[in-house]
Amino acid sequence: MASQTSGIQALLAAEKRAAEKVSDxxxxxxxxxxxxxEEAQDEIEKYRKERERQFREFEAKHMGSREGVQAKIxxxxxxxxxxxNRAIVTQKEGVIQEVLNLVYDIRPEIHKNYRQ
Numbered sequence: 001m002a003s004q005t006s007g008i009q010a011l012l013a014a015e016k017r018a019a020e021k022v023s024d025x026x027x028x029x030x031x032x033x034x035x036x037x038e039e040a041q042d043e044i045e046k047y048r049k050e051r052e053r054q055f056r057e058f059e060a061k062h063m064g065s066r067e068g069v070q071a072k073i074x075x076x077x078x079x080x081x082x083x084x085n086r087a088i089v090t091q092k093e094g095v096i097q098e099v100l101n102l103v104y105d106i107r108p109e110i111h112k113n114y115r116q
Contacts, residue, residue: 063069
């Protein structure tokens with residue numbers, strides 16, 4: 001009976017050591033997964049920053065800076081407003097005369113829907 005008890009004790013001790021090894025392996029695996037995830041996040045962040053930098057360089061090269069684009073738009077708008085003002089000054093009298101001629105030139109006509 002004593003040999004059975006010592007055999008059972010040895011088996012329980014071996015089972016306990018095996019459970020501890022499995023537990024340690026799981027902890028190491030979880031730690032490695034966490035470390036790999038952190039490394040992947042760092043790589044993703046580095047890649048994102050690099051792509052943003054490349055995009056800003058591309059934008060500056062092909063479109064100019066935002067201030068430059070804004071200045072160009074303002075300059076174009078001012079030019080168009082000046083052109084419109086010049087057109088108003090040069091064509092104002094002609095338009096007024098044409099409107100007055102249309103108002104003064106009254107031709108009484110019978111409406112096409114009028115029935116006698």
